[in-house]
Amino acid sequence: MKKKLDKYIKSNKNNFEFKEVIFEPLSLLTLEIGENLSKLLPQIYEGLYYIRQEIADKLGFIPPFIPVNLYSCHGEYQIKLEDLVIAINNIIPDMLFINGPENSLISFKGKPGTDHMGNKGIWIKPSYKDRVIQEGCKVYTPGDIIIEHMKLITFKNAHRLLGMEEIRILLDTLRNTHSILIDELIPKVFSLLELKIILKRLLQEKVSLRPLINILETLGEYSHITKDTDLLIEYIRCSLGSYICKDYKDEYNTITVITADARMERIFLKGVVKTEEGTILELDPEIRRMLKESLEENIKKFKELNLKPILLTSPETRLYLKRFSEHTLPDLVVLSMDEIPPDIKTISYGIVSVEDPEAYIESGDQYYRENKLDLAEAEYRRAVELDPSNARAHYALRLTYRKMGKLDMALKEYSKAIELDPKYEFIDLTIDGKDDLEEIYPDKSSPVTNELKDPKEIELELVLPYEKRKNSNIKLEENVYIDHERIERMKFLNPSFATIFNKMGEDYLRVGNYDSAKKEFHKAIELDIDYAEAHKNLGIVYLYEKDWYMCRKELEKALELNPEYLEAYIYLGKLFKMRNMKDKAEHAFYRAWELANKEVDIKSREEIKKELQELKNSI
Known part of the structure; x- marks a missing residue:
């Protein structure tokens, strides 16, 4: 068949015209104008030159040449990005476009149209120009509309160029x-x-x-x-903080911002998930909705005042909040506190927050750890108002009231927590000769004859109803008994209940009560021998007590249980640095750095960077 075709073409070659196939690569950005607008070409080419020059001056690179083509549609122009039309508009040659206050426009007759920003106006005869300017209207020539539209699109897509x-x-x-x-x-x-x-x-x-x-x-x-x-x-x-902020500060060296609420940021960071393909946001849909609404409300306020909407965040959340908002709220600028130089002040004119119980609980936990109990109480109370059935919030209030010495209120909140979630039942306080759970276990008689303790010295104790306690022969320490039946039941309800002992140990560690801290960490480990965090915390106590051998033993045990335990590597590095074992310290700190990068933990990175610098200076 092929031979017959070749023979036919050869015998009729004079009747065939062979043309070379031409391929032209697509331009990134292209302007196309109607044929009847060709007389605007000199103004358009000059305008495109100034656009490219402005990009070079402001953004620091020379964009590629922007081609201009003619097409058959009269009075129309369109802008293409990689051959896809992204903007289109109609203009009338030999006329002027005006827009401004509606009461000024009604005095002119003309054809309706829109400018490069999509604002409505009218096309009028050039003879009305002076009168229009006196009325306070803006005046554009057809070429101005095209150039301003191209400028808007070019700057918006500069990164593509x-x-x-x-x-x-x-x-x-x-x-x-x-x-x-x-x-x-x-x-x-x-x-x-x-x-x-x-x-x-x-x-x-x-x-x-x-x-x-x-x-x-x-x-x-x-x-x-x-x-x-x-x-x-x-x-x-x-x-580049100073360079970035220069475009947003006013004549008083001040930037007006929307502040990201710390509660919202803590909840937001919980939704940041690192995968092999990259970082993704797995936020609860309700949190997404509340966050978007809060942002939109604040942006609206800023635009009403003719201010650029700028969200000020912590360094940890800046990137992810920008990604969250960039598609639906592209005009929002997101800056981190680390980008604001010391000589520039910020004024907050709004707060982005989410009314979520977990956000208030997280905030309360932070205040609780800092021993700011009044603030912690307010946060937990707000969480209960938003979700009265949140057992965690009630239990957190119980712990807060216990520290404040408000034992009647602590008992009330504890009772409510148990009612909502039985897992909180296994742990209680015994003070002042009577059991705080007397109302919950009314069959108990007065179980303890201890002298009144200062509420600040009260320790969490795993206790039994009095009848069982009398017959128990197992003690961890004075007034602390183990009921194996109850523990097995609690393991079923809450397999990780050893975490509460660990939490109490951390509280003691923060105030420098190392003996009490060790007791709590030992309780946690006795209940869960593979509890890496408790081993790490015990190692920290030994570090402060300068028991180098036990410190290293506990930290290495934590890493054996969790080979990617960032904090354990940091403290192991500190131990080796204090012992002048510089190679081992450097190895531990660099491993910690890798993990901090993986977890996007900026605070830990700064701490590690400081430790490595001190290590380098000591060599």
């Missing part, structure tokens, strides 16, 4: 003055592709590449620590 060729031009320019920096970094440490990803991400948040030397030096400084793009970008943003 940065390609390998544009980056190569930037590096070649810098090589004249900073050849060592360029040659040592690219491509030895970062490939051109890796650098492109980082720079495009910066541009996406409107961070200029003009301080490129600073950007590259920061990459070089942290390259031996991490190659995680997210972390490197946050380091770069911190180093």
Whole structure:
């Protein structure tokens, strides 16, 4: 068949015209105008030049040439991004477009239309120009509309216009003055592709590449620590803090911000999940809804005052809050507190919060650990108001009232916690010659003849109803008994109940009561021998007591149980540093650094960085 076809073509070759196939790659950004607008081309080309120059001046790179094509639609122009139409509008040549107050526009007759921002107005004859200006209206020529629209689209998509060729031009320019920096970094440490990803991400948040030397030096400084793009970008943003903030501060050197509520941030971070494919947000839909509504409400207030909406967050949440908001709230700027230089002040004009019980409980826990009991009580109370059936909130109130010496209120909250969730039943207090659970166990007679204890000295005790206690021959210490039947029941209700002993040990550790802390940690380990956190905490106690052998033993046991235990590696590094075992200390700190990067734990990274610097200075 092929031979017959070849023979036919050969015999009729004069009747065939063979054309070469031409392929033209797509331009990233293209402007197309109607054929009847061709006389605007000189103004358009001049405008496109100034747009590219402005991008070079403000964003620090030269974008590619933007082609202009003619097409058959009269009075229309469209803007394409990689051959997809992303903007379209109609204009009337030889006329002027005006917009402004409605009471001013009604005095003019013309054809309705829209400007580059989508604002409604009318097209009028040029002879009305002077009168329009006197009325306070804005006046645009057809070419102005097209150029302003192109400028808006170009700046919005500037990160898409940065390609390998544009980056190569930037590096070649810098090589004249900073050849060592360029040659040592690219491509030895970062490939051109890796650098492109980082720079495009910066541009996406409107961070200029003009301080490129600073950007590259920061990459070089942290390259031996991490190659995680997210972390490197946050380091770069911190180093560019003054440069980033200059666009947002007013004449008084002040930035007006929306503040991210600490409760909301704690809940938000719980939804940040690291996977092999990257970081994802697994937020409860109700939390998402409340957070979005709170952001929208604050942004609306800022826009009414003609202010740029800026959300101020902690360093840990900045990146993820930006990702959460960038698609639905693209105008929101998200800054971290670490990006604000000391000489710039911030004024909060709104708070982003979520009315979620768990957020208030988390906040209360923080105050409880800091011994700010009045504040902790207020947070737990709010959690109960939002969710009266939250047993955890009632139990937290019980612990808070116990510390405050309000024992009648502590008993009431404890009773409510048990009613809502029986797992809290197994643990109680015995003080002042009578059992706090007398109302819950009315069959008990006066079980204890101890003298009145100071409420601050009260310890948590695992107790039995009095009749069982008299016959128990197992004690952990004075007034602390074990009821094996009850423990087995509680293991079923709450397999991890040893955590409460560990929590009490942490409270004692914070106030420097090492003997009581050790007792609580030993109780936790006796109930759960594989409890890595209790072993780690016990190691910390021994570190403070300078019992080096036991410290190392407990920390290494914690790491045996949990090989990725960040805090255990940090304290092991501190132990080796104190013992002048520098190689081992360095190894422990670098392993901790890897884990901190993996968990996006900025606070731990700063602590490790400080320890490594001290270790380096001591060599």
